[in-house]
Amino acid sequence: MRLHRNLVFATIDGLKEIFNEGQYADKVIEKTLKRDKRWGARDRSFIAETTYDIVRWKRLYAEIAEVKEPFSRENLFRLFAVWATLKGIKLPEWKQIEDTPTRRIKGRFDALSKIRKFRESIPDWLDELGVAELGEEVWEKEIGALNIQAPVIIRANKLKTDAATLKNKLSEEGFETINLKDYPDALQLVERANIFRTECFKKGMFEVQDASSQLVADFLDVQPGNRVVDTCAGAGGKALHLAALMENKGQVIALDIYGNKLKELKRRAKRAGAHNIETRAIDTTKVIKKLYGQADRVLIDAPCSGLGVLSRNPDAKWKLEPEFLDRIRKTQQEIIRQYSRIVKDGGKMVYATCSVLPSENQMQVKDFLASEEGKDFKLVEDRKILSSETGFDGFYMALLEKSE
Structure with missing residues (x-):
């Protein structure tokens, strides 16, 4: 070179x-x-x-x-x-x-x-934390995997196409992809390239979304006609997936404290043909309180350390500080306790993070279930996804159900 x-x-x-x-x-x-x-x-x-x-x-x-x-x-x-x-x-x-x-x-x-x-x-403190939370052997493998450049994964938008059709259309535009076992809507680019200039993207046939992230919406077990609240929607990758799984029937209410991210979600939803998404900025606590007891399904894609996505955000390990982790764990517990009140009796909720630390994941669910707000919930299933085992982002998701 x-x-x-x-x-x-x-x-x-x-x-x-x-x-x-x-x-x-x-x-x-x-x-x-x-x-x-x-x-x-x-x-x-x-x-x-x-x-x-x-x-x-x-x-x-x-x-x-x-x-x-x-x-x-x-x-x-x-x-x-x-x-x-x-x-x-x-x-x-x-x-x-x-x-x-x-x-x-x-x-x-x-x-x-x-x-x-x-x-x-990695910083000394992060190495010590990884060993303390995951153990020497698991941390050794995981931090190694998180230093490998992340592949480009896309999700076929089922409102407009399917993975097989999308694969062929992208090939016609000069972009080769491979299917991923166990991820039915996912395709991985063979070579890194700018796929945002393709006609397939302009027509809303896919979104860029890591394979692990694609599991979250499916885990919530949504049905067409449900009322679903995505409480930390951001720019809406998972909200768009929920809309597709619901076949545009029912309602997805996308909440976030950042209005500019919700504007981006609106643009993405228009391109994707997702008509059942409504955005609401959380500018006061009233926005949340109005929804108490209203939702069949609630997704809490909680703010977190982001340690599971270091392969795509390598600068995060230099920005992270132990004090931030202490604050974010407190915020996570506040969020899960408050937002769980949106779930109606008999409804379901998913708590998810893109972290691999048990203190942000299993421990938070355990603390919630032991709290006053969590007493009517039970843990149905949880999944811990390690980058070292899948080659994709590290993730955690817990499905909780509220008694009727």
Whole structure:
């Protein structure tokens, strides 16, 4: 591979924003890719994947390069030189990366790879937490799996098509996909590519949604004609899936505290042909109280640490702090206790997170069932999905039923 100066410099600029200014990697990359309209697909791919790679392995690369945050521009180039050396890429004779000690880099990599917190490039506290909650053996496998770049998975929108038809239509547009066993509506892209420019996407025939995430709506056991409340809907990936499973019959009420996310959901619902979704911003507690005892089904896709989706959001491990985890666990318990009151007698509720930590998952369900608000509920079934076992996102979901 030949390195192009303008692409490398754009990558360095992006890394400065992510590491030194606390910007989100996906937003920075999105902005960076708009810098030069002449960049082709390969150029854009280089910037995105190199940036994510260096973000993912920041601690390891910084240790090898012997640099500390905040990174000067000179030190960002040193991180880049480590990345290129370990990828086997010949470094050009630029003044920013001249005299790169390639042999020393490889030697330090071999030595540091024997220590998990460096090998998997994670903060000390996170490594200790993973061991404490999952055990040495499970955590070792899981954090390794979460450092592998996530595949691109899409969900066929059953309001408009099915997986077999979608597979053929995408193939006609030059995008090859494979079916996934045990995920009937899912297709995985053979090669990473921009599928948002396809006619299939414009016609609302699919949504990008990880395979594990696709299990959640189905787990809620919705029926056409139900009244379903998605309490933390966000931009609506699961609400759209619920609408499809309900065949556009009944009602999906999508709630969120962020109105801008619900606006995005409205746009997505229009494209998907999901007509039974109503959005409501939670601007006061009255929005929730009005729904008490009203829903056949309630989905609580709770805010969480996001540890199960590190493979697609590698910068999350640098933004996470132990104090945030303490706060989010408290918030999760408040949410499940309050939102459970929306379930009518005989109704069902799913509590779900994209975390692999029992303290955010099984422990929260156990605490809820022991609470005043949970006394009329029973746990029907729960599922713990590990990335190391499936190759997809880490997830948890618990189906609870309220007595009649």
